[in-house]
Amino acid sequence: MPALRRAVAVLDYISEACGEVSAARLAQDLKIPKSTLHGLLSAMEELGLIYRDRLGRIQTGARPLAWSRDFVAKSDLASAFHRYFNSPQAQQGILAGYTMTMTILDGANVVYIACSQAHQPLGVTFQVGMRLPAPFTATGKILLAALPEAELATTFAGTFPPPLTRLSVRDLAALRAVFPAQEARGYSVDDGEVREGMICLGAAICDHSRHVKAALALSVTRPEAKAAQISTLGMALKGAADQISHLLGAP
Known part of the structure; x- marks a missing residue:
C-alpha cells in the first residue's frame, strides 16, 4: 500500500x-x-x-x-463533445478550425477530457488527462463560479495556486471579482493567465437537471482573437456549449 x-x-x-x-x-x-x-x-x-x-x-x-482513454470512451461528456464537433453544423460554423477543449473540475484543478486541436501554434498542446490550476483557465473560472460559496472557499482554504504568468489572478478575492462580468456576458475569459499571448474563452455545459457538469473552451492567439472579435467567438462558444448541453438532456 x-x-x-x-x-x-x-x-x-x-x-x-x-x-x-x-x-x-x-x-x-x-x-x-x-x-x-x-x-x-x-x-x-x-x-x-x-x-x-x-x-x-x-x-x-x-x-x-490507455486507462484514461478507456474512461473517456465511456464518458457521456466526451461523447457529446465529439458528436457535436463532428456534425456538419459545427464543421461549417464559426468555430471550425479553432482549438476546442472540454474540462471537468477536480478540486482546485481542471482535467481535460476532450480536445480538438487546431493547426495554429498556441504555445500549449492540450491533451486528454492534462491538468491545470482551475483559477487561471477559462473553463476553470466557469466551473468554479458554479460552486456554492462555502465549497469555493473550502477548495482554496489556506492556499491558492502559484501564478502561471504575470497576468494570472493572485488570490480568491481576485477570482471572485471576475464572476459577475462572465455571468452577465455568458462566457469567461482567460487573457494570458495560462500562457501569455494566448486567449481562451469558456462556457458552461449542463446536464438534464441544469447542473454545470463541464465547461467548453476555445483557444486562440492574441492576433487571431483581435481579428475574429472576442464577443463574436464568445457567443458562438456559448451556443456550442448549449448544443452539447442539449445532447446531454438539458432543456
Missing part, C-alpha cells in the same frame, strides 16, 4: 508539473528517501507508467493514457 500511494503521488506530481520534473525534485517535494524513490521509479519505468526524456526529465508514460 505505501508503494502504491507513492506511485500515485509521483504520477499526480508529474501531471500537474507538465513534465518538468527531475528525480531530485520528486524526492525533495514528496519527501521520499532517494534510495526508495530510485527503486520506485525503476519499477514504474519498467511498467510503462513513466519514462525519462533525453534530458533526464521524468514524463508520464503511455500506460496511464
Whole structure:
C-alpha cells in the first residue's frame, strides 16, 4: 500500500508539473528517501507508467493514457463533445478550425477530457488527462463560479495556486471579482493567465437537471482573437456549449 500511494503521488506530481520534473525534485517535494524513490521509479519505468526524456526529465508514460482513454470512451461528456464537433453544423460554423477543449473540475484543478486541436501554434498542446490550476483557465473560472460559496472557499482554504504568468489572478478575492462580468456576458475569459499571448474563452455545459457538469473552451492567439472579435467567438462558444448541453438532456 505505501508503494502504491507513492506511485500515485509521483504520477499526480508529474501531471500537474507538465513534465518538468527531475528525480531530485520528486524526492525533495514528496519527501521520499532517494534510495526508495530510485527503486520506485525503476519499477514504474519498467511498467510503462513513466519514462525519462533525453534530458533526464521524468514524463508520464503511455500506460496511464490507455486507462484514461478507456474512461473517456465511456464518458457521456466526451461523447457529446465529439458528436457535436463532428456534425456538419459545427464543421461549417464559426468555430471550425479553432482549438476546442472540454474540462471537468477536480478540486482546485481542471482535467481535460476532450480536445480538438487546431493547426495554429498556441504555445500549449492540450491533451486528454492534462491538468491545470482551475483559477487561471477559462473553463476553470466557469466551473468554479458554479460552486456554492462555502465549497469555493473550502477548495482554496489556506492556499491558492502559484501564478502561471504575470497576468494570472493572485488570490480568491481576485477570482471572485471576475464572476459577475462572465455571468452577465455568458462566457469567461482567460487573457494570458495560462500562457501569455494566448486567449481562451469558456462556457458552461449542463446536464438534464441544469447542473454545470463541464465547461467548453476555445483557444486562440492574441492576433487571431483581435481579428475574429472576442464577443463574436464568445457567443458562438456559448451556443456550442448549449448544443452539447442539449445532447446531454438539458432543456
